Amino acid sequence: MNFSELFKQSGHLCKFSPDGQYLANSVQYRLIVRDVKTLQIVHLYTCLDAIQYVEWSSDSLFILCGMYKRGLVQVWSLEQPEWSCKIDEGSAGLAAVQWSIDARHILTTADFHLRITVWSLVNKSVSYIKYPKNCQKGVDFSRGGKYLAIAERRACKDFVSIFDCNSWQLVKHFETDTHDLAGLSWSPDGRVLCVWDSCLEYKVLLYSVDGRCLATYNAYEHALGVKNVTWSPTSQFLAVGSFDQKVRVLNHITWKTVAEHDHPLILENQDVVIYKEVERRPQLLKEDLDPSTGTLFSSPSKYEVLEGPISVPVVKPDLKKANPKLGVGMMSFSADSRFMYSKNDNMPHTLWIWDVQRLCQSALIVQTAPIKCVEWDPRQTRLALCTGNNKIYMWSPAGCLSVEIPAEASFQLQNLSWHPSGNALLLMSRDEMCMCYFQSEDI
Secondary structure (H helix, E strand, O other): OEEOOOEEOOOOOEEEOOOOOEEEEEEOOEEEEEEOOOOOEEEEEEOOOOOOEEEEOOOOOEEEEEEHHHOEEEEEEOOOOOOEEEEEOHHHOOOEEEEOOOOOEEEEEOHHHOEEEEEEOOOOOEEEEEOEOOOOEOEEEOOOOOEEEEEEEEOOEEEEEEEEOOOOEEEEEEEOOOOOEEEEEEOOOOOEEEEEEOOOOOOEEEEEOOOOEEEEEOOOOOOOOEEEEEEOOOOOEEEEEEOOOEEEEEEOOOOOEEEEEEOOOEEOOOOOEEEEEEEOOOHHHHOOOOHHHHOOOOOOEEEEEEOOOEEOOOOOOOOOOOOOOOOEEEEEEOOOOOEEEEEEOOOOOEEEEEEOOOOEEEEEEEOOOOOOEEEEOOOOOOEEEEOOOOEEEEEEOOEEEEEEOOOOOOOOOOEEEEOOOOOEEEEEOOOEEEEEEOOOOOO
16 A cells, blocks of 8 residues: 555545546635646635535536535536636525536525525526425435436425436426435436435335335334435345344345344354454553543554454443434445445444345454444445544455554544545545555555
């Protein structure tokens, strides 16, 4: 692995262009575009206020910056740096902004979700979509950008509107059998729309493009329900993470459960490979030091392979507070759909890895600190994770490794992102970033 020097960034607003050629990051009100290979600055743009959101267009030719406090969006062109576009929502305010898949329209959501506005960069036309619902995930494009699904709330009932993204005409509008729709998500093949209810009722609904309800799934009643939903890249499986600390995997033919993965306090399965991080603290750090002084020193760590049974570290959630840290809050399939990871929110130190083909657990990774970010390689079967220290942790079916970032010990890794090619990682601390390049022997 090769590491670059450190660069300034703000708010973890660092994004690779979809074609992988550029890296954009914000530093307060400035937008910096760099060449990924050399990290030389290609373009430097100045916005009217501090940048709060950055997104590339799908063709990598434009980049937008959202300034929610001012209700502004600024769009910049890489091909014509002198060209610019400003969208001002005015008194309506700005709550969210995103590109359409065709890279020539921008969707802005007004404050309090009063409306969604579709702005055309081609002919400057403006269209309005009324009654968008303020929920976990209320807007989703099908892959390829053919359809747009929007969750709506009218007369105390939930609806879904499906639009044709070429003409922006309404294709289908139908009511959903939910009490309080929490989110929607297209399958990667664009054939099925998954809709799920709020955490107060366990209900997952599958709809076709023409609004027919294909299936309804309820795992249990009278308890907190769905927390997270994710599709496999092949669209063959739908994983549902719940507050009961289980992941249920549904198949795409009958929409029945093919696997139910539990997260027990004591793992007794002898077939699971258990990796536990062990820190080798220097003698100096074994004495009591001032916390601010202790961060200047780095403790090397390695993984030990253990045999079960093993007790999994647990943090007891405060059930008297809203949104308790309980249940499966993170999960994702690998690019080839062979594996899936999950993280139970009341087990923040532990990552569970499941074999999708064999429908069983493959590995368990136990860290010394809570896991902050996990990302699958977009091309290969491996993942990277970080825990807020100066190390990168990686897993593949071949094993686990811990790599120390050769920067100052003050570089505490908070977030990471894979390059689209899978040959590099972007590493972000609170206000700095660097690149990690993989050599051919690393891959």
